[in-house]
Amino acid sequence: MTLTQKLINDGNDTVDEMLAGVMAAHPDHLWRPDHAPRAVIARHGPREGKVALVIGGGSGHEPTFLGFVGKGLADAAAIGNVFASPPPQPVMDAAMAAHGGAGVLFMYGNYAGDVMNFDMAAEMLEMEGIETRTVLTTDDIASAPREARDKRRGVAGNVFIFKAAGAAADLGLPLDEVERIARHANARTYTMGVALSACSLPQTRRPNFDLPAGEMEIGMGIHGEPGIRREALRPADAVTDEIMDAILSEMAAAPGDRVAVLVNSLGSTPLMELYILHARVNARLKAAELEVHRTLVGPYCTSMEMAGASITIMHLDDELQRMIDHPCDCAMFRQG
Amino acid sequence: MAELTPQRLVASFAALAEKMDAERDTLCRLDGVIGDADHGIAMAQGMAAASGAAADLPEGASLQDVFNAAAKAFLNAVGASSGPLYATAFLRAGKAAGPHAAMPLAETPSLIAAMAEGIAARGKAEPGQKTMLDAWAPAAEAARRGDDLVAISAVAHAGAEATAEMIATLGRAARLGERSRGHRDPGAVSAAMIIAVMAESWSRPDGA
Numbered sequence: 001m002t003l004t005q006k007l008i009n010d011g012n013d014t015v016d017e018m019l020a021g022v023m024a025a026h027p028d029h030l031w032r033p034d035h036a037p038r039a040v041i042a043r044h045g046p047r048e049g050k051v052a053l054v055i056g057g058g059s060g061h062e063p064t065f066l067g068f069v070g071k072g073l074a075d076a077a078a079i080g081n082v083f084a085s086p087p088p089q090p091v092m093d094a095a096m097a098a099h100g101g102a103g104v105l106f107m108y109g110n111y112a113g114d115v116m117n118f119d120m121a122a123e124m125l126e127m128e129g130i131e132t133r134t135v136l137t138t139d140d141i142a143s144a145p146r147e148a149r150d151k152r153r154g155v156a157g158n159v160f161i162f163k164a165a166g167a168a169a170d171l172g173l174p175l176d177e178v179e180r181i182a183r184h185a186n187a188r189t190y191t192m193g194v195a196l197s198a199c200s201l202p203q204t205r206r207p208n209f210d211l212p213a214g215e216m217e218i219g220m221g222i223h224g225e226p227g228i229r230r231e232a233l234r235p236a237d238a239v240t241d242e243i244m245d246a247i248l249s250e251m252a253a254a255p256g257d258r259v260a261v262l263v264n265s266l267g268s269t270p271l272m273e274l275y276i277l278h279a280r281v282n283a284r285l286k287a288a289e290l291e292v293h294r295t296l297v298g299p300y301c302t303s304m305e306m307a308g309a310s311i312t313i314m315h316l317d318d319e320l321q322r323m324i325d326h327p328c329d330c331a332m333f334r335q336g
Numbered sequence: 337m338a339e340l341t342p343q344r345l346v347a348s349f350a351a352l353a354e355k356m357d358a359e360r361d362t363l364c365r366l367d368g369v370i371g372d373a374d375h376g377i378a379m380a381q382g383m384a385a386a387s388g389a390a391a392d393l394p395e396g397a398s399l400q401d402v403f404n405a406a407a408k409a410f411l412n413a414v415g416a417s418s419g420p421l422y423a424t425a426f427l428r429a430g431k432a433a434g435p436h437a438a439m440p441l442a443e444t445p446s447l448i449a450a451m452a453e454g455i456a457a458r459g460k461a462e463p464g465q466k467t468m469l470d471a472w473a474p475a476a477e478a479a480r481r482g483d484d485l486v487a488i489s490a491v492a493h494a495g496a497e498a499t500a501e502m503i504a505t506l507g508r509a510a511r512l513g514e515r516s517r518g519h520r521d522p523g524a525v526s527a528a529m530i531i532a533v534m535a536e537s538w539s540r541p542d543g544a
């Protein structure tokens with residue numbers, strides 16, 4: 001089988017080489033402790049008396065997670081290997097560097113590996129006298145039925161969910177409140193995606209699943225986990241309608257309600273196609289008499305070179321709107 | 337009397353690293369069907385790090401030192417779900433072996449039982465959920481009833497094969513439900529390989 005083409009050096013070095021580039025590009029936003037090369041800390045985020053928001057997960061989803069480290073959003077991120085949870089050590093390193101004596105909130109997508117590693121880090125931090133809480137993101141509505149929300153995966157909706165929690169922490173709210181707002185944000189965020197082609201791990205350079213030409217997979221996860229259904233590729237509007245039907249049915253919004261929208265590329269799908277999807281998303285929201293308060297279109301949570309897109313809708317209320325509107329200044333995401 | 341010594345255990349980890357490296361792409365392909373295709377990479381990286389750390393220990397290290405060094409190195413190299421699971425397994429095996437310079441080979445099945453207990457505790461899993469425990473648990477059961485390493489390895493292999501007929505209820509493949517049936521669990525397959533390497537490495541009385 002032919003190997004996929006990637007601009008890399010040694011496939012085992014991709015994460016460390018990427019981090020070297022990120023640190024060189026964004027010295028005003030990010031730094032790393034000398035002893036902790038896989039802990040990325042916000043230059044201006046952490047401060048005394050503030051809850052530290054620490055996010056993290058596997059690499060290969062950039063700008064998730066490290067791109068969302070900055071003032072007003074996450075204080076630090078622990079960086080894992082490609083598609084693999086970071087071990088407890090960088091999670092601890094990130095928390096130690098970021099905490100300001102008001103507790104640490106861990107937020108990450110709901111995956112078994114991440115849960116074990118972050119929980120081990122939390123146990124060790126507790127021995128150091130640092131209080132931690134954990135909020136798992138579970139926005140992927142295709143990954144488990146509605147009644148099993150806590151089994152769902154966390155995907156692109158992370159951007160809004162982390163943003164809400166980061167704003168709460170930046171506003172100086174106590175750990176209980178930041179945790180409550182994070183859970184509230186997660187409960188009101190809905191994502192569904194579609195994959196058109198596979199990605200490949202840098203170490204193997206082989207497609208990580210087999211999707212025949214002309215087909216798409218609805219509901220595929222951001223690591224290529226199989227979705228709900230595989231079928232012939234349909235036009236953008238039909239795909240958007242299927243995703244929006246699922247989201248709107250679950251969201252149960254009333255006319256006049258406000259939403260935030262994210263149309264996200266899984267990697268190689270270009271902005272042209274994202275905006276085509278967004279035109280339909282916007283039309284569907286208008287038809288449902290929902291007010292679009294904020295819109296993001298672009299690559300926010302990717303799966304390396306996978307082709308495909310996801311649509312996220314956050315059902316706002318006054319509190320979440322305030323959090324989403326709060327300014328943030330990260331290496332790869334800024335809001336005035 | 338044939339014994340497991342720290343030197344011999346270091347050699348066992350080298351054999352595990354070699355095996356996981358050889359099977360890396362096979363395990364990734366298995367994982368690609370029902371997961372995220374990285375299991376072979378994690379196991380190869382983890383065992384390479386474990387083997388390296390074990391080999392780097394100074395003269396006079398105990399069996400427990402070897403297992404502990406392997407645990408820490410595996411965890412920090414990998415993360416993922418296999419990191420905490422195998423790190424816990426090795427720590428438990430180290431505790432079972434104790435700070436000694438030798439253990440009779442006839443007692444090594446107790447190490448396999450200890451590893452299985454660590455994996456079950458860390459993963460909060462039970463047999464039948466289509467995870468690596470479906471290879472480890474029957475191996476541990478065989479160890480506890482006094483079977484020899486060859487028999488233990490055989491039931492681990494059978495356990496891994498049987499995961500093909502299971503529906504995943506834990507781990508990443510659990511989201512697939514019925515669609516996970518028909519495919520072996522990659523974590524169980526690598527577990528059976530690990531148990532086979534250990535069985536082979538601890539069976540020969542000559543210590544080769």
